[in-house]
Amino acid sequence: MFEWVLSTLIIIGAFFTLVGSIGLYKLPDFFMRLHGPTKATTLGVGALLIASALYFSFKIDDISLHEVLITVFLFITAPVSAHLMAKAAIHIKLKQVDRTQNKMNSTTTR
Numbered sequence: 001m002f003e004w005v006l007s008t009l010i011i012i013g014a015f016f017t018l019v020g021s022i023g024l025y026k027l028p029d030f031f032m033r034l035h036g037p038t039k040a041t042t043l044g045v046g047a048l049l050i051a052s053a054l055y056f057s058f059k060i061d062d063i064s065l066h067e068v069l070i071t072v073f074l075f076i077t078a079p080v081s082a083h084l085m086a087k088a089a090i091h092i093k094l095k096q097v098d099r100t101q102n103k104m105n106s107t108t109t110r
Contacts, residue, residue, distance in 0.1 A: 002058065009051035016044030029097040030089050038082040046071055 020040020027033045053067035 002054075006051050006055055009047045009054070013044045013047035013051065016040045016047065018044075020044060030094055031086065031096060034082055034085060034089075038078050042075060042078045045074060049074070 017040055020037040023036025023040065024033050027036060049067045049071045053064045053071070056064040056067070
């Protein structure tokens with residue numbers, strides 16, 4: 001059963017990482033490209049790190065703090081860095097695709 005849990009976490013992590021990579025490649029402007037990889041990294045790499053922490057915790061019969069600390073650091077820094085990059089892009093008035101610009105204008109006027 002333990003192997004099934006690890007396999008599921010690894011497949012989930014690989015799937016979300018792949019979706020984030022495809023989003024980075026396919027989406028048309030910076031703001032859309034920023035959204036895909038930051039969410040996918042948090043879910044994808046987080047699931048992979050949790051699988052690694054579980055595996056090594058049971059293998060050496062001790063809590064594997066390396067992966068736990070990396071996961072906590074990732075969950076804290078990914079949203080903050082994405083927010084700062086978006087604020088910087090807005091500050092320098094980075095060009096946007098029309099549908100992104102229309103969405104941003106409609107949300108700020110409410």
